[in-house]
Amino acid sequence: MSEAWIRGEDARRASAADWLVRLQSPDLADLDEQVAEAVAFDNWLAAHPANVAAYDAVLAVTLELQNAAAAIGKAFEDGPVARAALARRSPAATRGWLIAGALAAAATVALTVTPFAGLQTAGSAPKSYVTAKGERRAVKLADGSTIELNAGSALSVTLGAHERHVTLAEGEAVFDVAADKARPFIIAAGDRTVRVVGTRFDVRRRAGELSVTVERGLVEVNPAEGAPHSGMAGRGFRLRPGQRLDHREGAGEVQLSAADPAQVSSWRAGRLIYRDRPLSEVVADLNQQFAKPIAIDDPVLAQTRVSGVLVLDDQDAVIRRLALLAPIKALPSPQGVLLRRDEAAKP
Numbered sequence: 001m002s003e004a005w006i007r008g009e010d011a012r013r014a015s016a017a018d019w020l021v022r023l024q025s026p027d028l029a030d031l032d033e034q035v036a037e038a039v040a041f042d043n044w045l046a047a048h049p050a051n052v053a054a055y056d057a058v059l060a061v062t063l064e065l066q067n068a069a070a071a072i073g074k075a076f077e078d079g080p081v082a083r084a085a086l087a088r089r090s091p092a093a094t095r096g097w098l099i100a101g102a103l104a105a106a107a108t109v110a111l112t113v114t115p116f117a118g119l120q121t122a123g124s125a126p127k128s129y130v131t132a133k134g135e136r137r138a139v140k141l142a143d144g145s146t147i148e149l150n151a152g153s154a155l156s157v158t159l160g161a162h163e164r165h166v167t168l169a170e171g172e173a174v175f176d177v178a179a180d181k182a183r184p185f186i187i188a189a190g191d192r193t194v195r196v197v198g199t200r201f202d203v204r205r206r207a208g209e210l211s212v213t214v215e216r217g218l219v220e221v222n223p224a225e226g227a228p229h230s231g232m233a234g235r236g237f238r239l240r241p242g243q244r245l246d247h248r249e250g251a252g253e254v255q256l257s258a259a260d261p262a263q264v265s266s267w268r269a270g271r272l273i274y275r276d277r278p279l280s281e282v283v284a285d286l287n288q289q290f291a292k293p294i295a296i297d298d299p300v301l302a303q304t305r306v307s308g309v310l311v312l313d314d315q316d317a318v319i320r321r322l323a324l325l326a327p328i329k330a331l332p333s334p335q336g337v338l339l340r341r342d343e344a345a346k347p
Contacts, residue, residue, distance in 0.1 A: 009054075016055040016057070126158045129157070130153070133151055136150060137149045144178030145164070147176075149173045150171055150204075152170070152289075153168075153172055160183070163185075164185045166185070166188070167187075167189075168189045168205050170205060171205065172204040172206070176200045178198060179198025188224060190205060190210055190224070191249050191250065192212075192223065192224055193223075195219070195222065196219050199219055201215055206284045206288075210245075210246070210247045211264075215261035221238075242259065242261065243259065267312075272285055276305050276307055277307075278302065279302055286310075289312050293336035295333065296338075297340060306326050328340065329342040
């Protein structure tokens with residue numbers, strides 16, 4: 001192995017550690033900054049296959065340090081240097097100082113990184129994650145899985161000994177599930193359950209409408225316990241990459257279609273991409289991104305099909321772009337914005 005190659009790999013790992021810190025920086029409060037940072041990170045990952053492996057390695061070291069914090073602290077506490085320091089420190093300050101010092105020493109040997117936000121350890125009690133309007137969040141689980149929550153989402157996670165369980169109360173998330181045949185990953189979403197072993201997919205649940213889109217691997221979607229078991233609603237489906245399932249909770253209809261996973265999860269980069277989707281779905285998504293509510297007063301208009309791209313910047317600008325994709329006009333209302341059919345618009 002050449003010295004130049006080793007130096008290159010060291011630089012790659014250092015870049016990966018830097019990205020882990022940058023993506024969790026509290027200074028990125030501005031939405032445009034978050035989007036720009038996410039796009040730059042995606043470009044870095046795509047620049048070389050080894051970048052993905054380096055980033056995974058950094059995350060693995062972080063998780064090991066987090067899980068071993070107690071043991072490292074105890075070992076450091078029993079050492080001669082620590083014992084000498086204990087005599088000069090108050091008992092209340094000792095424990096935190098020892099663990100912090102041990103973690104700092106271990107991080108120096110491995111890689112200097114900070115833990116991923118929202119880390120949950122295996123075997124822990126259920127933990128809830130919520131995003132507000134316009135907020136997106138990434139959660140790294142102790143099993144190596146990642147959940148990226150879209151705005152206006154709420155879910156809880158339990159990592160058990162025999163299965164990993166998520167309840168999606170409302171919203172949308174991209175799941176990148178680490179393979180573990182002994183512990184299937186199960187998502188409860190209304191009257192459906194989504195079961196995987198290791199894959200990447202998007203689940204959207206808003207106002208009783210559920211969709212599942214698969215990017216990688218296989219995903220099983222089955223009726224939940226107590227759900228209707230007749231007709232299409234009573235069937236289970238196995239989705240492959242590029243397939244999408246749509247279902248209205250409590251109804252018997254289930255639709256399967258082809259979909260581009262990159263378009264479905266485009267919200268991760270600060271834009272929404274639609275291909276022949278109802279206007280009601282677009283409005284539901286926008287209502288999770290902006291504070292001013294948008295409403296449609298015509299059920300026929302709500303079913304108008306929309307195709308196009310909406311960049312999520314200013315709400316008024318987004319609505320103006322939407323008017324180029326659908327025959328609508330926006331009117332101010334006491335509640336926010338009301339969309340009505342624009343009879344003068346081209347069909």
